[in-house]
Amino acid sequence: MNDLAFSGLELTDPGLLRQRCHVDGAWVAADGGATLAVFDPATGACLGSVPDLGAAETRRAIEAAGAAFPRWQAKLAKERSAILRRWFELILAHQEDLARIMTAEQGKPLAEARGEIAYAASFIEWFAEEAKRTYGDTIPTYQADKRLVTIRQPVGVCAAVTPWNFPAAMITRKAGPALAAGCTMIVKPASATPYSALALAELAARVGVPKGVFNVLTGSATRIVGELTASPVVRKLTFTGSTEIGKVLMRQCADTVKKVSLELGGNAPFIVFEDADLDAAVDGAMLSKYRNSGQTCVCTNRLLVQRKVYDDFAARLKERVETLKVGNGFEAGVTQGPLIDAGAVRKVEEHIADAVAKGAKVLTGGRRLSAEGLFFPPTVLTGVTPEMKVASEETFGPLAPLFVFDDEAEAIRLANDTEYGLAAYFYTRDLGRAWRVAEALEYGMVGINTGHISTEVAPFGGIKASGIGREGSRYGIDEYTEIKYLAMGGIGACNAVPA
Numbered sequence: 001m002n003d004l005a006f007s008g009l010e011l012t013d014p015g016l017l018r019q020r021c022h023v024d025g026a027w028v029a030a031d032g033g034a035t036l037a038v039f040d041p042a043t044g045a046c047l048g049s050v051p052d053l054g055a056a057e058t059r060r061a062i063e064a065a066g067a068a069f070p071r072w073q074a075k076l077a078k079e080r081s082a083i084l085r086r087w088f089e090l091i092l093a094h095q096e097d098l099a100r101i102m103t104a105e106q107g108k109p110l111a112e113a114r115g116e117i118a119y120a121a122s123f124i125e126w127f128a129e130e131a132k133r134t135y136g137d138t139i140p141t142y143q144a145d146k147r148l149v150t151i152r153q154p155v156g157v158c159a160a161v162t163p164w165n166f167p168a169a170m171i172t173r174k175a176g177p178a179l180a181a182g183c184t185m186i187v188k189p190a191s192a193t194p195y196s197a198l199a200l201a202e203l204a205a206r207v208g209v210p211k212g213v214f215n216v217l218t219g220s221a222t223r224i225v226g227e228l229t230a231s232p233v234v235r236k237l238t239f240t241g242s243t244e245i246g247k248v249l250m251r252q253c254a255d256t257v258k259k260v261s262l263e264l265g266g267n268a269p270f271i272v273f274e275d276a277d278l279d280a281a282v283d284g285a286m287l288s289k290y291r292n293s294g295q296t297c298v299c300t301n302r303l304l305v306q307r308k309v310y311d312d313f314a315a316r317l318k319e320r321v322e323t324l325k326v327g328n329g330f331e332a333g334v335t336q337g338p339l340i341d342a343g344a345v346r347k348v349e350e351h352i353a354d355a356v357a358k359g360a361k362v363l364t365g366g367r368r369l370s371a372e373g374l375f376f377p378p379t380v381l382t383g384v385t386p387e388m389k390v391a392s393e394e395t396f397g398p399l400a401p402l403f404v405f406d407d408e409a410e411a412i413r414l415a416n417d418t419e420y421g422l423a424a425y426f427y428t429r430d431l432g433r434a435w436r437v438a439e440a441l442e443y444g445m446v447g448i449n450t451g452h453i454s455t456e457v458a459p460f461g462g463i464k465a466s467g468i469g470r471e472g473s474r475y476g477i478d479e480y481t482e483i484k485y486l487a488m489g490g491i492g493a494c495n496a497v498p499a
């Protein structure tokens with residue numbers, strides 16, 4: 001099973017490498033035996049293959065998830081919680097192997113991959129705890145002989161469509177709350193990074209997640225997801241990916257009126273006011289811009305720097321950027337791996353070429369490291385203006401374009417001048433400004449004097465074209481439950497005055 005380039009991975013537990021899909025507790029191939037190849041973006045080597053499933057196999061998975069739902073939802077919350085807790089522990093116990101699989105298929109440096117596995121596990125831990133807290137309400141009645149309560153129930157079978165940039169965490173951030181609430185789930189991971197998803201399924205099976213509760217299907221996105229969105233059995237779709245595909249899937253869900261959660265693209269501004277601690281701002285910018293080679297929806301896309309500190313900030317950022325080491329994520333000391341594919345490299349190049357043609361200057365980086373590979377150096381552009389593509393499009397790569405502004409009102413106007421509304425960041429030492437700007441930014445998440453906002457304990461999500469719904473935190477499980485209102489009549493007057 002573990003042939004090709006995977007043989008060099010040296011996993012402690014080779015059983016985590018699965019090249020078949022997980023459906024109804026079994027490891028299955030495509031009906032006709034079709035497969036998709038999976039590549040290492042750092043070397044271009046073929047790692048192996050996964051089944052190329054289609055509509056018929058997807059229908060069977062839906063049937064299995066539907067059949068598993070009544071028994072899974074009927075378990076006590078405490079029982080589901082205990083299973084999830086074991087899953088969390090096993091993911092952490094296999095952190096190193098899971099990280100190695102991730103670096104092989106996604107390219108991120110091994111240290112970052114280890115970090116993502118811990119982050120991924122944290123959602124399972126968090127929602128194992130939240131499983132026990134899906135409380136309802138008692139409502140003061142509107143008629144004396146009635147009592148009113150609400151209960152929360154799982155929505156049912158859920159479909160999750162996930163991206164390649166966080167191959168494990170974007171699955172657990174969805175599966176954790178879904179399974180905790182009593183839903184069953186079918187995951188369609190990105191075709192570039194299926195092995196992390198299949199390894200999670202292997203661990204779920206080992207801890208006793210019952211068959212049909214957590215299924216992973218690889219293959220044609222349009223055929224699998226088309227079937228999932230068309231099915232009346234699937235009651236919810238949760239998606240992380242591009243705004244373009246998010247809109248398509250939202251439309252596809254309309255006919256069966258599914259509940260949807262969409263975590264889509266961003267165009268995060270990072271504002272540096274002249275009163276900011278510039279060293280701290282550079283630290284924050286490095287983290288927020290270059291994490292995962294800039295391939296994160298909450299990564300800074302535009303740096304807006306007040307005129308008085310513009311040159312100073314640019315010089316400090318350049319110095320720090322030039323300390324980053326680009327290379328194969330398995331090499332010691334590498335801080336930036338390859339981009340995911342040739343299209344991603346072309347997009348960064350296109351944004352740089354467009355900006356330079358319109359007057360921007362390359363302060364550092366700017367050219368791919370070799371004609372063939374997917375390595376692109378961290379780049380800083382100065383003299384960037386709102387007419388350039390980088391102002392309105394998500395680059396999703398290691399490019400930091402520096403815009404200039406003169407006052408607070410202009411910073412807010414520029415920051416909000418986008419269809420997106422996911423994450424924004426700003427640095428200031430003025431407490432009044434911190435509140436004013438935070439309230440004025442049209443974003444779902446705002447980092448104030450920090451470039452890192454992601455955690456399982458806080459609500460992650462956007463507004464406008466960045467999506468619908470929140471993941472993580474105490475709100476995350478709401479997306480997987482429905483509120484049922486119970487009005488109980490004939491009870492007797494609640495306002496009877498004792499004799």
Ligand SMILES: NC(=O)C1=CN([C@@H]2O[C@H](COP(=O)(O)OP(=O)(O)OC[C@H]3O[C@@H](n4cnc5c(N)ncnc54)[C@H](OP(=O)(O)O)[C@@H]3O)[C@@H](O)[C@H]2O)C=CC1
Nearest residue numbers: 162163189190191221225241242245263264265297394396
């Ligand atoms: N918000 C975020 O976290 C992310 C944002 N992006 C943005 O999107 C851009 C493109 O990245 P990309 O990977 O192409 O993102 P996509 O939105 O195309 O892919 C995300 C997921 O959707 C699936 N998918 C793709 N097309 C369809 C379809 N027609 N019907 C159903 N499912 C589909 C993919 O499957 P498959 O892999 O099989 O195609 C994958 O599982 C990036 O450059 C970035 O700007 C990308 C990833 C994550």
Ligand SMILES: O=C(O)CCCC(=O)O
Nearest residue numbers: 165166240296297298454
């Ligand atoms: O959608 C993404 O790009 C993944 C978000 C990673 C994070 O939680 O920070």
